[in-house]
Amino acid sequence: MTIRDDHSLAGDLATEAGERLLELRARHGFDDQRALKDAGDRSSHRFLMDALERLRPSDSVLSEEATREERMDPRRLTASRVWIVDPLDGTREYSEPGRSDWAVHVALWQEGALMAGAVALPAQGRTLTTAEPPVLPKAPAAGEPFRIAVSRTRPPEFVRELAARLGAELVPIGSAGAKISAVLTGQVEAYVHAGGQYEWDSAAPVAVALAAGAHVSRIDGSPPAYNQADPSLPDILVSLPDLAPTMLACIRDLHRQSP
């Protein structure tokens, strides 16, 4: 098995899971959105688990849709390779007609670092991967306005003030994968989240963002850690590198004023 194989495998699995989700959405329709969400989460999880079991039988897997016991299985903490997957990120948007901000995340953590990953954006017809990381757009000149992607439904409470101080525009988008992809492809210049999230929500897009050379950190500037005993990873900042120092300083100021 070569390193290159893992990058391609992540891309192929995310893309195929995404195609299956597109078919399911077309077949199912939107009359029962709850049922569509459940069917999407469940079938995509099953597909990815079966494929990884077959193709990488000695690796561990941490999936959003696994049972609590499976997620807390201590064996993954001593494993050297763990696939961290979110079979359907942006489940809410998947169940809304016409929306393309949902994703499939497949990442590989190996010995302490994210070493491969892919984010399929099936309704946008593309998959971003560490096999061929996207070329980052140019950052806006100092003082120029820029755009920050935020959750449509659970944006961090400090984000309005952050945008006001930085002269930035907030762009609500569903799915952490779709938001980080939007940074990497030039629809926005940054993504900030706080208040709750899990490793599977960010592992794959963070792997691609790091491979592309984007800034990735927690909102206190520290590096995010994956394959932890507690998979909670509640905040994240991904941005074009030049914007990160100013954004982190501004977030720090805001927290100093109202901790």
Ligand SMILES: Nc1ncnc2c1ncn2[C@@H]1O[C@H](COP(=O)(O)O)[C@@H](OP(=O)(O)O)[C@H]1O
């Ligand atoms: N406060 C919070 N607590 C837990 N999970 C959160 C959260 N805010 C966002 N998330 C998760 O992060 C992903 C992106 O959310 P959003 O679109 O709001 O930015 C979603 O994943 P899923 O769709 O896989 O559940 C969502 O559940």
Ligand SMILES: [Mg+2]
């Ligand atoms: Mg998710």
